[in-house]
Amino acid sequence: MDLNQLQLPAITPNMVIIGLLGMIAVVTAIGVVAFNNPIRSMLSLVANFFTLAFIYFSMGADMMGITQIVVYTGAIMVLFLFVIMLLNLSTDSLVATKKFDIKPLLALPVGLGVFALILSQILMPFKDVVKTSAPDATATAVGWGSPQAIGRTLFTGYVWPFEVISLLLMVGIVGAILLARRRVEV
Amino acid sequence: MANDFTPILILVGLAAIICGAMVTLSWVLGPKKVTPYKSSPYECGVTPSGSARERFPIKFYLVAMLFILFDIEVVFLWSWLTVFVDPKMGSAAADLNFQVFSFVAIMVYMLLWIIGDWYVLKIDAINWDEEAALDAAKLGTVLEPLAEGDAA
């Protein structure tokens, strides 16, 4: 890769928007791990998912973004909220004890390893990049992230995964009910 | 301009600002005269007893769980709904081929949905009646010893 050939992209309004959204996403993501109160962490995560959806919108992936809001923000986080309220952890029980614990020491290399793995995956596509350009919702052809495009792709190449998902969801329904059942004395 | 999403960002931002302003203004403008009686939780005038942070029935959790699963099933339908009538596959023959194929796929999908839904209704998972809901007999009598912490 010749660094001299690398052209820096011109700053477009869309880049600024993505930058701002990215900053909000990072701040809320830090909030998720930094808050002591689990409900506040959860709210940060909701805000994070919401911002993430807007990052998808900015790239023209409308269906992807709205699925993010419908499934994660609208459904899964509600369950998280219920679970947190169900367990009702008080803040005191979450404060770390002074006792020596091996877990934090182990967590550091594992965390760094995962970080390196993700970073390598992010950097891989940039290996042979000569000219960079910002994703632009107006420039990318209308409709590559539209529900129509996804529908056509889903039912031409991915029908088996689609049916398997339906089976998986059915098993999930049965599993959820069995988890919530009443325990009976023998 | 067909896919320009900036207006929606402005709308969401403006909505957030208005909502924030509403609650902040009421907090700033009103007088503040705190008395112990005023700041106690309202329980119909009776002295409050205990904390409200209690455990609540598992049914709410079950409803949320089932909602997620059915909601994801619906999400997979949306993209099909937009292409079924007019798939735009190139030719009329290809269109019809796609329609029949995807229709059969969706019907299998819906069959599995119905089986799941039927199971939910059969064992009364969404029944608020303590006597009937999730009856052990209907679940195939899952008998197992109570764990140590469980209430008997």
Added chain:
Amino acid sequence: MKDIGQGIEWLSVNQPMTLAAIRVLLMVLPILVIVPGLIWYERRLLSWMQDRVGPNRTGTITLKNGKKIRTFGLLQPIADGVKLFFKEDITPATVDRVLYFISPAIALFPAFAVAGTLPWGPGYGTYGHLTPVWGSEIGVLYMLAISSLGVYGVVLSGYASNNKYSLMGGLRGAAQLISYELAMAMSLASIILVSGSLKLTEVVKAQEGQLWGVVPGIQNWFIFTPFGFLSAVIFLICMVAETNRAPFDLPEAENEIIAGYHTEFSSMKFAVFFMGEYAMMFIFGGIFGVVFLGGYNMLPIQWAELAANAPGYSFLHFMRDLNYWMAPLTFLGKCAAGMTFYIWLRATLPRLRYDQLMALGWKFLLPAAVANFIVSASWIMAQKLWGWQGAVGASIGAVLIAIGLYSAIRKAMNKGTTAMEKRSVELSEGTETIPSIRAVELV
């Protein structure tokens, strides 16, 4: 009129950001202005239905010569608003302060953001630049997604208040909202299937065709079609449940749990919940109008198609142009009709019991919406393959299968409900001692 059109045209080319801001303001400002009016409207209409007078004094100005300028109490909500802003904002000692502060804002947020893809005018000409705010391919989904965020406002305010009644209201509200959201999404499925797009302007366009594809001159509003009518009924019920309104106002059932999730809130924080509720009701009226009642079209008559064949500038041409220029007012009229329906329901129906509410959502509305979807999909498929005779045969078959499946489900569910009915009969007759209520011993 022409100058405004040209000005907007110029803005769309040269100043897209300004135009975007104008679009947003055209959506948000009417909501802010109309909501106080809606509260007055509900109070007056409800009073009228209950043989009372309602607020009719505020804003009446008596001049020196004894003449009176009447506003029929229209300024009452403004006076209420001013009062609420300057009331003491009590924060109870035991609440979670941060959540308590932001949860009313979270409850209000969807009301302002939900209308982002709702068109209040035709998607072409001058209106095309002004509405909807976001002309995305996923209009319907956006609306469903944002209205689902209403759960957070309810459940967080219930949790933050640290009050048993609030918590109960919040939990009830959350379970209710998510249950009815499912049926709501499913009820729209067959509509989207026919219109072939999630874009709301396309949904309206699909309704401008001929009725059932055969009757000339009449628009094919989805409420006139069989599948659309069933969808409309399901959507209407879910819409009432989604906004926590009577008869589905269990989260704020005052005879059981004081005021539900907003028991602990005072001053403007309390009013913010109502503001969100009323704005949401108004917008849901608009969504119903767009999806089922032909959107911004005044009457289900194809003026444009009829006028195309008529010579000169006749009555048909005039009506076509009137239909076009009156589009925003027609849309507002449909929103107001939805609002009136809400108030009518509140004045008429008693509140449901919680188990009835959940049974209605999960055991009736959801299966009915799924059956409706399967039948309309089968109809379209059969029509493609064998023409309309085949379609009739296939949909009769599909209806029979749907009824069979539904009755099987009914049979399974009836075992559950009878137990409660039996118990209540036993209790009322006093034939046996009151059975001890089993404690909730669940894991």
